[in-house]
Amino acid sequence: MKFSHITDCHLGAWKEPEMQELNLESFNKAIDISIQEKVNFVLITGDLFDTAIPPIEIIASCAEKLKNLKENNIPCYIIAGSHDFSASGKTIITVLEKAGLCINVSYNLSDISQSVNNKSFLDKNYFISGLAGKKLGLEQKDLLNFKEELDERKFNILGLHTTIKELLPKSIINQVEKGNIDAISAEEILRNEKLKKFNYFALGHIHNQLIKNINGKIFAYPGALFPNNFSEIIENKLGNFLIITFNEGKDTQIEDIKEIPIEIKKVQFIDIDANDLNPSSLREKIFQEAKNFELEDRILAIRIQGTIENGKISDIEFDEIETYFQSRKVYCLLKNISKLESKEFQIQVKESEGKTIEEIEEHVINSALEQKVISLDEKTMMNLLIKNLDTEKIDGETNETFANRITNDIIHTLNLIEIWK
Ligand SMILES: [Mn+2]
Structure with a gap:
């Protein structure tokens, strides 16, 4: 059997329409290749979207492509990442799932037992569970609480959207050890009697391709499906995903991991x-x-x-x-x-050193006046506006009354009462 492991697509991330288009194309291409390669299923390990509720046209494009998978009877399993996860549980992935376009296998830490009882895997040779990434990473101690019994005759996959210490470059591992970066230890995961029964740890979150065999188990970050920002464009140039082949039956193990680069533009x-x-x-x-x-x-x-x-x-x-x-x-x-x-600009910054905010404000306004960028009246008005805006919510004041108070003060300062009526 084989499956595509795709992660960190971040659909909708780029503000440039041309880049947004390439981002969607890269997803389409990964799905097309998966269909051509006749994979048995697709697993997306988080950050399919850049936000929990992305723009309609982004969702539409993605849904259209997921439909292709469904028409080819290829299930698409998904876990929410740190970007498309929301604490309230409101993510567009739920809508796609209700429409039958994907199966969310990420569980809240409290109800991970649901995953083992997930009916989707009853008659399958494989089993997938996963934890949704959270804004600040997931808690190692919660993961180590995994208490369910896995069927060792199956190929068991655990999807995690987090940082795994052992896969990071040495310089960063030092930072983890100093406590500056939160990461989960693979060795600790494998010391857990239940967790070590997983065959493949399908990772997401780190956008570089990093694959490591740790004590006979594979931990793999495929790399982002599309570069997500300027530095990823110059460092990675293109996106990647993986196609993993494993054998079925008693002695289930990985046969092959194929790296699939996705280059759409040079x-x-x-x-x-x-x-x-x-x-x-x-x-x-x-x-x-x-x-x-x-x-x-x-x-x-x-x-x-x-x-x-x-x-x-x-x-x-x-x-x-x-x-x-x-x-x-x-x-x-x-x-x-x-x-x-x-x-x-550097001179301006130097001149500001050691000064209070008020002194810097005064300096900026006075030099604008000297250069005749503003008039004396405008200077007076600016000082009043600064005063108006330098206020905080009073005890017991609601957001609405607070906003009204500021608006009213500004209307008076700017002499807008007549217009405002
Ligand atoms: Mn990501």
């Missing part, structure tokens, strides 16, 4: 050092560097970092840069300027 990464440049020489440098690459129909990820010598970040003509790349026919331009600074 990615070109350009790293620009902005040190000692000004907004216009920076723009020229970007154009110069870009000449070296084939960009048509590619995702272009540009990272600009460093400190520009003169001018402000806002003086960089990003519109013009975008127009240039449109003419080069890039599929989508992603730019990261989170580590780009200007000398001017």
Whole structure:
């Protein structure tokens, strides 16, 4: 028998429509490959969606694809992750499940016994249970409370959406040991008499592909199905999932783990050092560097970092840069300027050191007045607004009255009473 292990699709995550489209396409492709490969079932180990209630068009696209699986009689098992899980239990996965498009095998820690009694597995050669990931990871002690008896004649799979210590790189394991990162220990899981009867630990949450045999059991993160942000685009470039083959019958074990990369678009990464440049020489440098690459129909990820010598970040003509790349026919331009600074800004920050918030506010308003960006009247009004907004809820005040009080104060300050009526 074989199954697809897919995780961290994060459908709906990207704000760029082009990237959102690729994200959906990657899911469609993974399902198409699973059908072609005639897998017996699909298991999604969390974060299918980026939020518990995603936009309608995202749900619709996903539901349409899950229907393909159903038409091919391939069950789709799912556990909720940390993104599509909500504490109140309100997740769109419930809707998909009620429509018969998937089977949620993740249980609350209190009713995990339900999983062993799940009728979906009565006549099957395999059994799946899982725990939903929570916003802050799941509790190791709750997991270790697993008390159900597994049928060892079956291939038993445990889906977990969490961080497993032993799979992390050494540098991060140190952080776990210092207590800076929460993680669950695989060795501890395997010391538990009940849990060690699972054959395959189907993991999600970590977006890199990490697979390890620990004491004869496989712990596997397939890697995210689609890169989820700028750094994943430049580091991972593409998404992945796994197809696992296991034998049936008495001596059930894994025969093969196949890594399936999903590449829909090529990615070109350009790293620009902005040190000692000004907004216009920076723009020229970007154009110069870009000449070296084939960009048509590619995702272009540009990272600009460093400190520009003169001018402000806002003086960089990003519109013009975008127009240039449109003419080069890039599929989508992603730019990261989170580590780009200007000398001017650094001086401002230095000047603010050791000052109180009020002093900084006064300084900013006064220099705006000096540069004639605002008038004296506007300065007076700004000070009043700052005062209006610098308030907190009074004991016993409801949200509604609190909001009304602030709104009324501002209407008076801005002289809007006539208009407001
Ligand atoms: Mn995730």
